[in-house]
Amino acid sequence: MSRQLTSIAVYCGSNTGLGDAYVKAARDLGTAMGEAGIGLVYGGTHKGLMGVLADAVLAAGGKAHGIISKRLHAQGHLHPGLTRHEIVDTMRLRKSRMIEEADAFIALPGGIGTLEEFMEVWTLNQLGEMDKPAGLFDVAGYYQPFMAFIDHMIAQRFLPAAHRGSIVLEPDPKRLIAGLATFERVSVPKWM
Numbered sequence: 001m002s003r004q005l006t007s008i009a010v011y012c013g014s015n016t017g018l019g020d021a022y023v024k025a026a027r028d029l030g031t032a033m034g035e036a037g038i039g040l041v042y043g044g045t046h047k048g049l050m051g052v053l054a055d056a057v058l059a060a061g062g063k064a065h066g067i068i069s070k071r072l073h074a075q076g077h078l079h080p081g082l083t084r085h086e087i088v089d090t091m092r093l094r095k096s097r098m099i100e101e102a103d104a105f106i107a108l109p110g111g112i113g114t115l116e117e118f119m120e121v122w123t124l125n126q127l128g129e130m131d132k133p134a135g136l137f138d139v140a141g142y143y144q145p146f147m148a149f150i151d152h153m154i155a156q157r158f159l160p161a162a163h164r165g166s167i168v169l170e171p172d173p174k175r176l177i178a179g180l181a182t183f184e185r186v187s188v189p190k191w192m
C-alpha cells in the first residue's frame, strides 16, 4: 500500500547547528519535497534550519505553509515569502494545526522544541489516535544517541521492541519520503 502524501509537516531546529551538514540536509529535504510536489507545513519562521528548508521548498517550485504563534509573529519571526501563513494564539494550537494539515511528519535535527513535536506525533500514532507516519532524518548520525535511549526503554521494558520500527529512520531525504509513503502502521499493543 502506498499513501498519497500531499503535505508533510517538518519539525527542525530554529538554529542551524554546528558546521554545514544540517543546513545542507535541510536544503536537500526542501528540494526533494518541492520536486516531488509535496507541500511543506512548518513553524513559519525564517530562522535556522526552518528558514533554509522553506527557502529550498519554494526555490524548487513547492508550497510552504507556515503556522506561527502570535508571540513569535510579534517578535518578527515570520518568513516573508511563504505561500500561506496562519497566526495562531498559542504554540499548542500551532502544533495541532500542523498535525491537522499534514499527511506525515519529519524531524530534521533540532533542539528540545523539535523533539517535543516529534514525540507528540509518535505517541499519537502509538495510541492509535491517528495514522500518519513519522520519520527522523538522521543527518550525520544525529539521532543515533536518541535511538540508543529508545533501545534503553525497550531493554527496561517500557516500550515494546516492535515500536522501534513504528517510525522511519533514514539518512537520505528521498528514501525517507519513500519510507513514509509506504509505511504500514505497527499494530503491536503498547502495553506489555
Ligand code: AMP
Binding pocket: 010, 011, 012, 013, 014, 015, 042, 043, 044, 045, 047, 068, 072, 077, 110, 111, 112, 113, 114, 115, 117
Ligand atoms: P528547537 O528545536 O528547540 O529549535 O525548536 C524548533 C521547533 O519549535 C520548531 O519545529 C518549531 O515548530 C518551534 N519553534 C521554535 N522556535 C521557533 C521560531 N522562532 N519560530 C517558529 N517556530 C519555532
